[in-house]
Amino acid sequence: MNYETIRCAVREDICIITLNRPQVMNALNAQMRAELLHAIRTDATRARVMVLTGSGRAFCSGQDLGDGGNAANIDLERTLRDEYEPLLRAITDCPIPTIAAVNGAAAGAGASLALAADVVIGAESASFTQAFTRIGLIPDAGGSYWLPRMIGAPRAMGAMLFAEKITAAQAADWGMIWEAVADDGFADHWWGRAKHLAQGPTAAYAGVKQVLRESWQNPLDRQLDLEAQVQGRCGKTRDFKEGVVAFLEKRPAKFEGR
Known part of the structure; x- marks a missing residue:
């Protein structure tokens, strides 16, 4: 597909x-949301890792308030239900690891989009802003779900009420993102992270995502049962057999992703 608002490439098993x-600043309009959804559902299925990043000086500035004319006429409820929700579910339900490589400002729905990924890597110059109250709105696109789980209710409440910029270093310190790295070499760094995952046990990664996400609502008994089920699946993969043999032979494992 010829995309107009995004670029998409698959190389070395990385989408x-x-x-x-x-x-x-990579503001999200209806076309971009549709193209992102299509790319995640189709192009990413040909890879073992997906990376989401931005061009220029920003990652994503959030909802394009100029999309469709007068911002006051935007049907926000319909937009969230029909366009954002499928997109966010496609990211969170993606069976392969997902990385948000946040190269610059991530604000409003752009911050929520980044936080939906499994791993968030920020350049030191990047920032995260819950900018919604600046225009009289509440955090959306999953922001009210992810943020308190990542940094706790007090910090999430402050971030949402004051709408202050959170630096990448601060976000890493709070546990909002995995790491903040120097701008110099940022692209090489996230590529190395993605390549590591692309060469790993893909089925096990899918299992990690499942058990971690379901642990938030499961009681202990249910979680132990889930671990047994998922571990049973992983134990039947070629990658598990290769991992054991490689361990016994004292060599790096060569995983196939199956």
């Missing part, structure tokens, strides 16, 4: 999706 509206 790289780049938000590509730098003139508006």
